[in-house]
Amino acid sequence: MSSSQKRTGSFSRTAKSLALAGVALLVLTACAEDHPARRGWLPGDRDTTSNTAELTDLWVNSWIAALVVGVVTWGLMLWCIVAYRRRKGETGYPRQLAYNIPLEIMYTMIPLVMVAVFFFYTDQVQRSVDEPHDNPDLTIEVYGKQWAWDWNYTYTADDGTEYEVHDTGVQAHLTGEEGVRDTLPTIYLPVDHEITFELKSRDVIHSFWVPAFLQKRDMVPGRTTYIYLTPQETGVFDGKCAELCGEYHSEMLFNVAVVEDDEFIEYLEGLDEGHLGDEYNRNPNLHDSAELTGGNG
Numbered sequence: 001m002s003s004s005q006k007r008t009g010s011f012s013r014t015a016k017s018l019a020l021a022g023v024a025l026l027v028l029t030a031c032a033e034d035h036p037a038r039r040g041w042l043p044g045d046r047d048t049t050s051n052t053a054e055l056t057d058l059w060v061n062s063w064i065a066a067l068v069v070g071v072v073t074w075g076l077m078l079w080c081i082v083a084y085r086r087r088k089g090e091t092g093y094p095r096q097l098a099y100n101i102p103l104e105i106m107y108t109m110i111p112l113v114m115v116a117v118f119f120f121y122t123d124q125v126q127r128s129v130d131e132p133h134d135n136p137d138l139t140i141e142v143y144g145k146q147w148a149w150d151w152n153y154t155y156t157a158d159d160g161t162e163y164e165v166h167d168t169g170v171q172a173h174l175t176g177e178e179g180v181r182d183t184l185p186t187i188y189l190p191v192d193h194e195i196t197f198e199l200k201s202r203d204v205i206h207s208f209w210v211p212a213f214l215q216k217r218d219m220v221p222g223r224t225t226y227i228y229l230t231p232q233e234t235g236v237f238d239g240k241c242a243e244l245c246g247e248y249h250s251e252m253l254f255n256v257a258v259v260e261d262d263e264f265i266e267y268l269e270g271l272d273e274g275h276l277g278d279e280y281n282r283n284p285n286l287h288d289s290a291e292l293t294g295g296n297g
């Protein structure tokens, strides 16, 4: 064995053990119960709302499937590059192959099956997440407007008291200093209660997004779109508009405070009664929202 062959041998051994060690390290760290890798580095927590576990599983499993496909594809490519490399003394093109029917059928069918599987699971999760509440504890009608939000709360408390109150926000004022988050308008949600969000717009297309809830939905003038969820963990989360909607889109921010029931009722009692409806829309000639409900934004 020549010395160069020996060197190549020990190099490939070192590379192999390094790769193995890397994979082992990755697997071990990802095994830790609360490692972000287990959630595919998504924001929030698996149990933040009644929908986040399902959405997380769809995301993580899709990534695993995509990675398996990637590894097989990269492996085949590498194998071709190495096994069919130009060897000493070879000239011209290698033997050209075309019209291998079984092979062509295979690489048409496999992607079709993969797309069908992705479609099946995506559809399943989407149906489950978008399943309307028959009788939600709380309905919040959210109006997006350049560049803030109006919230109408309709809530029936456990003792039967009914609330129809509203709150209204103004856009954030991003100064570049710390502490702006504390000045943002805040939407309050009672933990462990079914909530239906009715999403509307007063002017242009906005999008209601709470990253930790893993859900985002367009708010389209003249239509109503919906989000159905049950918050399962108390805390304060970031909310924002996710549809470029004009000059101060980046300041169309809010906080989401998920609180215990008594704190929620205390908050509702501090709000003004009544409803800020379509009469404040900037496009009064649009169809009545009620005629055009539905759709997923």
Ligand SMILES: [Cu+2]
Binding pocket: 144, 145, 147, 205, 206, 207, 241, 242, 243, 244, 245, 249, 252
């Ligand atoms: Cu917006």
